[in-house]
Amino acid sequence: MMKEITSTEPIGALTSMHPNFNFDNSYASTFEDFYVRCRATLASAPKLLQLNHALAEELGLDPAALDSEAGSAIFSGNAIPEGAEPLAQAYAGHQFGGYAPQLGDGRALLLGEVIDTRQRRRDIQLKGSGPTPFSRGGDGKAALGPVLREYLIGEGMHALGIPTTRALAAVITGDPVYREIPLPGAVLTRVAASHIRIGTFQFFAARGGVEKVRELAEYAIARHYPGLADAENPFLAFFQAVADAQASLVARWMNVGFIHGVMNTDNMAISGETLDYGPCAFMDTYAPGTVFSSIDRNGRYAYGNQPAILVWNLTRLAETLVPLVDPVKDRSVELLTGVLEQVSSVYEKYWLAGMRSKIGLTTEDPNDLDLVNDLHWVMKDGKADFTLFFRRLSQAVRGDDDAVHNLLEQSGAFDVWARRWRKRLEQEARDAETTAQAMDRVNPIYIPRNHKVEEALSAAVQYQDMGPFSKLLAVLSHPFDEADGNEAYAEPVPNPSYKTFCGT
Numbered sequence: 001m002m003k004e005i006t007s008t009e010p011i012g013a014l015t016s017m018h019p020n021f022n023f024d025n026s027y028a029s030t031f032e033d034f035y036v037r038c039r040a041t042l043a044s045a046p047k048l049l050q051l052n053h054a055l056a057e058e059l060g061l062d063p064a065a066l067d068s069e070a071g072s073a074i075f076s077g078n079a080i081p082e083g084a085e086p087l088a089q090a091y092a093g094h095q096f097g098g099y100a101p102q103l104g105d106g107r108a109l110l111l112g113e114v115i116d117t118r119q120r121r122r123d124i125q126l127k128g129s130g131p132t133p134f135s136r137g138g139d140g141k142a143a144l145g146p147v148l149r150e151y152l153i154g155e156g157m158h159a160l161g162i163p164t165t166r167a168l169a170a171v172i173t174g175d176p177v178y179r180e181i182p183l184p185g186a187v188l189t190r191v192a193a194s195h196i197r198i199g200t201f202q203f204f205a206a207r208g209g210v211e212k213v214r215e216l217a218e219y220a221i222a223r224h225y226p227g228l229a230d231a232e233n234p235f236l237a238f239f240q241a242v243a244d245a246q247a248s249l250v251a252r253w254m255n256v257g258f259i260h261g262v263m264n265t266d267n268m269a270i271s272g273e274t275l276d277y278g279p280c281a282f283m284d285t286y287a288p289g290t291v292f293s294s295i296d297r298n299g300r301y302a303y304g305n306q307p308a309i310l311v312w313n314l315t316r317l318a319e320t321l322v323p324l325v326d327p328v329k330d331r332s333v334e335l336l337t338g339v340l341e342q343v344s345s346v347y348e349k350y351w352l353a354g355m356r357s358k359i360g361l362t363t364e365d366p367n368d369l370d371l372v373n374d375l376h377w378v379m380k381d382g383k384a385d386f387t388l389f390f391r392r393l394s395q396a397v398r399g400d401d402d403a404v405h406n407l408l409e410q411s412g413a414f415d416v417w418a419r420r421w422r423k424r425l426e427q428e429a430r431d432a433e434t435t436a437q438a439m440d441r442v443n444p445i446y447i448p449r450n451h452k453v454e455e456a457l458s459a460a461v462q463y464q465d466m467g468p469f470s471k472l473l474a475v476l477s478h479p480f481d482e483a484d485g486n487e488a489y490a491e492p493v494p495n496p497s498y499k500t501f502c503g504t
């Protein structure tokens with residue numbers, strides 16, 4: 001299949017090294033026609049800016065050995081560690097609703113899969129390592145700012161307990177990349193449960209037909225949902241499992257005010273991890289229509305649209321599975337539709353569970369959905385900062401409503417709501433302080449505030465100063481622990497004209 005694509009023959013890496021990556025490359029050995037073996041473009045002066053020591057250890061690597069020139073060489077793509085088989089994966093996808101039959105890793109290389117210290121199989125991918133046959137005219141590179149942005153926000157999401165790809169390293173290449181202006185080039189090393197996307201299924205369906213989709217689905221089941229292999233209808237069960245994982249994920253996003261920004265089908269991982277931090281950002285003032293991405297002109301991926309887009313994307317996945325679920329097409333469509341029809345309520349179940357804990361509830365009451373929905377009206381009308389509002393609710397539990405009042409333009413509606421809430425809290429068999437502490441463990445005080453992210457990135461890009469980045473990363477690593485001296489990291493500085501860009 002891939003033979004149709006003519007390679008641009010990127011410049012090869014030079015040396016081979018032995019940093020003990022425990023590679024076991026199942027994708028490379030399973031899907032030969034659906035990727036292209038590739039090399040990274042040589043970086044002229046690679047320098048390691050950031051290494052995730054804890055993650056390196058999880059992967060069975062020696063952080064001290066990698067925090068070195070050898071690490072710079074590996075994480076820039078200049079050196080290929082023993083056992084790596086660099087390749088660019090093919091995928092398709094619906095971008096802003098329109099189908100693109102061939103996307104693929106245009107600026108990324110899968111080095112291989114590592115079995116980590118907990119026996120989990122994880123992809124190690126370089127992002128920004130130069131052009132591949134899938135670059136479609138792009139330069140295959142990444143600028144430092146977006147690389148550090150993915151690092152910060154991804155690690156912030158991880159600390160919030162939200163499934164996500166991780167950042168292992170950020171390297172500056174020493175070469176400029178040309179966007180509107182020349183910018184320092186960089187490479188991010190990303191770790192993922194896998195990089196199989198809804199768009200991977202779309203590509204396999206379009207280019208390989210039923211048999212290839214079957215192979216991919218069997219592979220994805222074995223890798224991500226091994227318990228389903230013996231299910232009565234494994235492919236239907238697989239669809240249900242992916243739907244469940246993605247519904248849970250989007251609910252988690254909604255619970256913290258995260259806007260992915262580019263929920264194209266090629267950016268939705270089958271594993272249920274958050275994938276591809278491009279124009280993403282956290283909402284400040286609660287407003288369901290919030291959009292930050294400069295290219296999302298119609299607000300397709302606005303905060304409040306994410307649950308609907310979840311279903312739209314899963315419908316695209318379902319289409320690829322029709323030939324597998326049942327030999328009778330109508331029956332297959334009926335079965336898949338049955339699952340799809342449940343996604344919104346599955347999503348709502350996860351979202352409501354998250355919201356219950358955010359307002360201090362551990363039990364379920366049929367009126368909770370109304371209570372939570374009405375709270376959103378209070379926030380909306382009062383123009384409350386989403387993150388601080390939930391965080392300060394624990395103060396109200398402790399008897400101090402001022403902290404909440406101060407976040408609202410008008411607080412009367414809150415007082416009315418709070419009477420219902422307090423009544424509902426009385427059904428809980430917990431004392432106020434226990435409830436307040438539990439709330440503080442689920443409502444972050446620190447999220448990647450847009451102004452703080454920009455400050456960290458511009459210090460790094462303009463002044464080669466990684467100080468603000470390191471400090472912000474440290475703060476985001478403990479999002480629930482309010483600490484003296486970190487007030488500025490909690491402070492919202494809403495900027496209605498704030499724009500984000502795709503350009504990793």
Ligand code: AMP
Nearest residue numbers: 103104105106107135138139140141276
């Ligand atoms: P994204 O919007 O980051 O999900 O990327 C969508 C597609 O565009 C993927 O196939 C990327 O590999 C490709 N792409 C994005 N930026 C570049 C670039 N600078 N060079 C080559 N391909 C790119």
Ligand code: MG
Nearest residue numbers: 266267275276
């Ligand atoms: Mg992408």
